[in-house]
């Protein structure tokens with residue numbers, strides 16, 4: 001098991017990619033704190049982990065509220081004695097207005113990195129994984145949806161890659177690695193509004209000819225969380241079926 005005995009906080013763990021990461025990390029031996037804006041879904045995932053013999057609890061947290069992010073990190077330390085891995089994953093859909101996208105997707109990741117770094121500095125080590133997107137690498141133009149993805153989403157995801165590099169420099173002297181993932185189109189509730197009218201176009205436009213499953217992104221997160229990526233920091237890892245290779 002790659003994460004035996006490690007403790008991990010995963011935000012947005014109630015569905016989609018965050019849920020897949022939580023389940024995989026638990027299967028690899030990690031103790032989980034699942035954070036998100038709703039109790040019900042995170043509780044259900046925690047129960048699923050415990051049913052499989054793992055250890056998990058949950059906390060209500062809005063990533064756009066710094067005090068709540070700080071409290072979630074403190075709760076993980078309180079529950080497990082230390083915090084080895086933070087996955088800043090929770091986010092809102094690409095078509096939300098500017099202010100909301102920046103508040104949740106960008107400020108939320110900033111708060112997560114800031115407070116995780118403080119805890120991890122005291123422990124002299126840790127891993128932070130931020131959820132960016134191919135929308136952090138390129139602009140995205142969609143047929144039939146005016147303007148493609150929202151400007152706020154694109155700016156936030158580009159910003160996450162910058163934050164990842166900056167925090168990586170701060171963390172490196174303390175043995176803390178900070179990386180981010182850039183998934184392409186992943187079949188989760190987040191893209192429902194785009195998928196409904198554009199499924200065939202998305203598939204045709206992706207070189208591998210299909211959407212990703214959340215578990216495929218979770219496996220990349222496991223790579224970043226484990227010692228398999230021990231020499232990686234400050235890096236965006238693209239998992240996009242070739243979307244940005246076009």
Ligand SMILES: NC(=O)c1ccc[n+]([C@@H]2O[C@H](COP(=O)([O-])OP(=O)(O)OC[C@H]3O[C@@H](n4cnc5c(N)ncnc54)[C@H](O)[C@@H]3O)[C@@H](O)[C@H]2O)c1
Pocket residue numbers: 011012013014015016017018035036037038061062063064089090091092104108131132133134182183184185186187188189190191
């Ligand atoms: N699905 C894709 O195609 C895709 C592609 C690239 C990046 N991403 C990113 O992956 C991450 C997870 O998205 P997903 O596709 O699994 O979608 P999802 O809708 O299944 O999951 C999003 C999660 O974020 C949580 N969330 C929403 N608002 C929040 C807030 N204010 N504070 C904390 N958590 C909040 C939700 O409760 C949910 O659990 C997001 O950051 C998203 O931008 C998704």
